Amino acid sequence: MRAWIFPGQGSQYVNMAASFDRPSELDLIRRSGDLLNVDMAALLSGKDNLLDQTQWTQPALLLLSTLYAGRVSETLKSPPDLVLGHSLGEYSALVQAGALSFEETVVAVHKRGCFMQEAVPQGEGLMAAVLGVDRMDLVGVLEEIRKNTSPSAGFIGAANFNSPGQIVIAGTRSLVEDSFDLLKKAGARKIVPLSVSVPSHTPLMESAAIKMEKVLDQMKWNAPRCPVVSNQTATASSDPEELKHRLVEQIRKPVLWEDCIRESIRLGATSFLEVGPGSVLTGLGKKIAKDAEWTSSDRPGAL
Numbered sequence: 001m002r003a004w005i006f007p008g009q010g011s012q013y014v015n016m017a018a019s020f021d022r023p024s025e026l027d028l029i030r031r032s033g034d035l036l037n038v039d040m041a042a043l044l045s046g047k048d049n050l051l052d053q054t055q056w057t058q059p060a061l062l063l064l065s066t067l068y069a070g071r072v073s074e075t076l077k078s079p080p081d082l083v084l085g086h087s088l089g090e091y092s093a094l095v096q097a098g099a100l101s102f103e104e105t106v107v108a109v110h111k112r113g114c115f116m117q118e119a120v121p122q123g124e125g126l127m128a129a130v131l132g133v134d135r136m137d138l139v140g141v142l143e144e145i146r147k148n149t150s151p152s153a154g155f156i157g158a159a160n161f162n163s164p165g166q167i168v169i170a171g172t173r174s175l176v177e178d179s180f181d182l183l184k185k186a187g188a189r190k191i192v193p194l195s196v197s198v199p200s201h202t203p204l205m206e207s208a209a210i211k212m213e214k215v216l217d218q219m220k221w222n223a224p225r226c227p228v229v230s231n232q233t234a235t236a237s238s239d240p241e242e243l244k245h246r247l248v249e250q251i252r253k254p255v256l257w258e259d260c261i262r263e264s265i266r267l268g269a270t271s272f273l274e275v276g277p278g279s280v281l282t283g284l285g286k287k288i289a290k291d292a293e294w295t296s297s298d299r300p301g302a303l
Contacts, residue, residue, distance in 0.1 A: 003229075003269040004072075005285070006065045006085030006092035009057050009196070011278035014046035016060075020067045032063050032106050054198055055113030058088050059106045065092035065276035066102055068297045072275055082236065082269055084229035086281055087160070087200065087255050088112075090247065096275070097224035099240060104219045111215055115208035116198050116251070125199035126173040128180075132165050132189025141186050142169065145179055159201040160255040163287040165189075170199035201254050209251040216244050227267070234259035236267060261288045273297060 017029060033040030036059060043050045043060060050056045065085075069092075073079070085093035091109050094100045100108075130138060138158065145156055154172025156179060161167055169176060169183075176199075180191050199205070221240035229236045230246040234256040237243055261272070261284075271293040274281045279296035286294050 001081040001268040002078075002271040002273060003082040003084065003264045004069070004080040004093070004096065004273050004275045005281050006083070006089035006096070007061065007274065007276040007278055007281050008085065008087035008089040009054070009061065010194075011276060011280050012051055012057055012061055012064075013277060014051060015044065016064055016277040017041075017044045017067065020071075025067055025070070028067065028102075029063065031103075032059065035103060035107055036110050052195075053113075054117050054196075055110055058091075058109040058113040061088055061276065062092050062095065062102075062106055062109050065089065066095060068275045068277070069096050072273065072297050080226055080273075082227055082229065082264055082267060083224075084260050084264060085231075086257055087231060087250070089276070089281075090228075090231055090250065092276065093228055094224065094243065094247075097226055097228055099222055099224040099228065099243060100219060108212075108215050108219060112208070112212055112251075115211045116200060116205060119205050119208040120199055124173055125170065125204060126176040127159060127168055127170040127194040127196045127199060128176055129192045129194060130167050130169055130183055130188050130190075131192070133167070133183060133187045135161065135164075135167065137186045138167055138169070138183065138188075141179065141182050145175065145182070149175065155199075155202055155204055157202050158254050159199070161258050162255075163258050163284040165287065166284065168194070170202050171204065172199070201251065203252050205252045209248050212251060213248045216247060229260045229264055229267075231255040231257065231260060234263050236263065257284065258288050261285055265289055265292060271295070 029040050083093040083097050095102050156171035156175040159168045159170035227236035227238050232246045232249045232253050274296040282294045282296040
């Protein structure tokens with residue numbers, strides 16, 4: 001069984017669409033820009049540094065994953081048995097599975113980025129990758145911090161359980177920064193603050209989740225062609241209502257990526273193909289399940 005996995009923010013890079021020069025591909029790039037009232041080709045080339053702004057990063061990545069999916073489908077001539085995506089990538093997975101249309105979704109994820117950016121004032125949130133610490137030890141440290149912190153001081157929690165030894169934490173900047181010494185005492189080998197001020201996948205995104213629910217309710221949902229494993233529950237579903245609810249919850253709750261991969265394997269997946277720019281998920285996957293087959297569509301000769 002083959003699973004296709006779709007990347008989220010952090011996988012983008014300047015000129016990532018350079019190889020997509022077929023008329024149909026150029027038309028999709030143009031149409032994406034028309035839908036968002038932006039010069040998408042210029043955005044992808046890095047003009048005005050828009051590519052790293054959340055509200056533009058998200059539609060750009062959805063577009064690229066859709067372009068890669070087109071090439072992959074042509075090469076493999078067989079659809080995936082299972083799809084899943086990391087954070088924003090879950091939207092790409094739903095488009096590939098036919099649960100959502102590309103046109104509606106590219107507009108929706110642009111709004112998602114705007115809502116997330118608006119939820120917490122610029123500079124007040126922080127995300128950081130914690131490397132080398134045991135999952136339960138990290139959760140215990142964060143629970144202890146929350147227990148000893150007034151709710152008015154903000155929030156700190158795990159945002160992404162990416163792989164064994166790599167967990168991203170997020171929350172109010174001061175609380176996240178103050179946690180570093182405690183996490184190192186708990187065994188963290190390295191802590192890397194990320195250049196993202198939006199504390200995604202935490203309760204601080206509550207207002208974004210409420211707004212996004214309204215957007216998702218207005219979209220047309222179809223039964224997916226194959227099961228979709230959701231970030232928020234790490235379980236598969238083919239029920240549109242359930243998948244929609246999980247997308248809302250995903251904004252304010254952790255991404256259980258390691259669990260998603262393990263569940264995909266339990267369901268029978270033995271091969272994982274990363275569909276989109278970069279190979280971040282391929283690298284994480286090899287740490288989760290080294291015996292599975294891992295391939296990135298963004299590597300020359302990969303297919």
